[in-house]
Amino acid sequence: MIEIRFHGRGGQGAVTSAELMAQTAVGSGKYAQAFPSFGPERRGAPVTAFLRISDQPIRVREKIYNPDVVVVLDPSVMNVTKVDAGLKDSGVLIINSAHPAGALRQQYGFKWKITTIDALSIALEVLKVPITNTVMMGALSKVMGVATPDDVREPLQNRFGPALAPKNQEAFERAYANAKMEA
Template sequence: MKYHKEIFEIIFHGRGGQGAKAAAEIVAQAAVSEGKFVQAFPNFGPERSGAPTKTFVRISDKEIRNHEPVVDPDVVVVLDETIADSVDVTTNLDKNEALIINSKKSVQEIKEKLNFEGRAYPIDANGISMEIIGQPRPNTVILGKFVQVTEAVGLESVKKEFEKIFLGKIGKEATEKNLQAIEKAYDTI
């Protein structure tokens, strides 16, 4: 049972260097811009490029004092579906809780493969990202789906934070393409 019912808790699963931390930070800063309280922190394991990593986000209307790692999430986001082969990504995800996974598989296929009875939301984030950005950038694209599924933060806040963090780094054109990709993921069924 969750210790903190009033705190919305998210785990991002990615591989070192894949941008799970950036995705988590965008969600957190978007929530801050909406006047909410947040925590965003990596699971402090040995981080190596390519190794599975976990990043945690908490969002609440009240001050967050708890500093445990997130163990009982409300939603899990998986940026690379091969992680599910070695990590149990659905741990403590109940029937009414959500798994968002970067995959071409169908809902049924995901549920069967992971033996998961909750709400599964596969999204072809690599495909959308290749089509619009021309590079595999699943971490930001999947945020569109995250917003659609959870409504934990608004789409506009997420886009604004993306721009704030990335405009200076990747330039106007690439930023706009990323924003389009986020929108496309938000619009997927």
């Protein structure tokens, strides 16, 4: 079982990312579970979402305290939330940032492997809005090997419809092609 925690701000699609990744995993025959940190929904407020993917049925319903992966959709959240809290020693941080991993490691004292991707630029270029969820899904899928562009096609279609799905697919694929795990 892989446990993933998403950090973002209300409206950026952290919850949607977790949801779509779960639907993608279920669609490809795996077990998955996704849920938000429940509460009043406010655009711009820091939000957390949780995702579990497994080859076995998932029974545990507690929050994710020791994730394998942390995905940061908005770098400004790192200033107000300890995003790496409880991250396993073998854990991975996937961060939306224009800065290289080394710079983030220095600034925040992260001791884990880091993948950075300039998701904001890709989102603005492809989607024309600063919503980074499908880009970050692409980076996560590539780095952790949890989904392929083909796997997400149907879930993206169901969620975004014929007008927006192709652009989100493109955003996913741009990140999927470019994301690289720090050596």
